[in-house]
Amino acid sequence: MTQERDGADESVSYRRTFLTAATAGSVALAGCLSGDDDGGTDDEAENDESDGDNGGDDEESSDELHERYGYPSTSMDEEPPVDYDHEIDLLMDYPGEDEDRPPEFYFEPAGLAIEAGDVVKFNFLTPDHAVAAFHEGFGRTHRVPEGAEPLSSPMMDVDTYWLCSFEESGVYDLYCPPHEFLGMGMRLVVDEASGPATEPAVTEAEGQVRPPEEALAATFNADALEAERILEEGSVSWHDLE
Numbered sequence: 748m749t750q751e752r753d754g755a756d757e758s759v760s761y762r763r764t765f766l767t768a769a770t771a772g773s774v775a776l777a778g779c780l781s782g783d784d785d786g787g788t789d790d791e792a793e794n795d796e797s798d799g800d801n802g803g804d805d806e807e808s809s810d811e812l813h814e815r816y817g818y819p820s821t822s823m824d825e826e827p828p829v830d831y832d833h834e835i836d837l838l839m840d841y842p843g844e845d846e847d848r849p850p851e852f853y854f855e856p857a858g859l860a861i862e863a864g865d866v867v868k869f870n871f872l873t874p875d876h877a878v879a880a881f882h883e884g885f886g887r888t889h890r891v892p893e894g895a896e897p898l899s900s901p902m903m904d905v906d907t908y909w910l911c912s913f914e915e916s917g918v919y920d921l922y923c924p925p926h927e928f929l930g931m932g933m934r935l936v937v938d939e940a941s942g943p944a945t946e947p948a949v950t951e952a953e954g955q956v957r958p959p960e961e962a963l964a965a966t967f968n969a970d971a972l973e974a975e976r977i978l979e980e981g982s983v984s985w986h987d988l989e
């Protein structure tokens with residue numbers, strides 16, 4: 748068993764780095780969310796806006812979503828603190844007993860067109876996923892719009908969700924860090940097909956940045972995820988990627 752762990756050292760240490768970054772976000776969130784789960788018995792109970800807080804109080808909404816770490820829920824039963832515009836599921840399909848293939852780990856849809864400022868709800872319907880932008884802030888080649896935040900969720904339990912807003916126009920390549928080697932990635936096109944992620948993904952890069960691993964590069968380079976096509980179709984299924 749220890750040998751197995753040795754073999755996984757690289758991904759484990761990477762994951763630890765990733766989790767450290769994500770934890771910082773959770774701590775920051777704890778401040779602005781404290782009291783939210785107590786049923787609103789304090790001042791808010793008397794505030795008649797508490798019934799209708801989906802009515803577009805944008806300043807309040809943005810307080811709930813950390814600009815980098817979004818809003819990680821602890822349960823699918825928890826009411827989202829802000830309205831969301833789109834949903835994406837994080838899934839896995841195990842092979843049937845007589846199928847000779849590895850399990851498939853994927854986002855559904857794998858390509859989605861949205862508008863700047865839209866909030867996306869990522870549903871963690873299977874265990875042990877996370878979502879991160881492919882961003883130089885994480886030591887990766889930059890595949891999000893210039894000026895985009897290095898967005899990331901923590902590692903999420905099953906039946907939870909993560910809310911995140913995407914503020915910059917252009918293409919965001921996102922991935923699931925623990926399942927990068929299986930090609931678990933997706934593409935958001937915000938308003939327009941622009942930015943570094945419109946270039947083909949390469950698996951070798953100069954300098955200190957790490958390019959996508961082979962399977963993830965193949966996902967980003969799939970014809971079905973071409974940014975213009977995502978804009979045209981609005982939404983592209985993972986199952987269209989072959």
Ligand SMILES: [Cu+2]
Nearest residue numbers: 876923926931
């Ligand atoms: Cu995953």
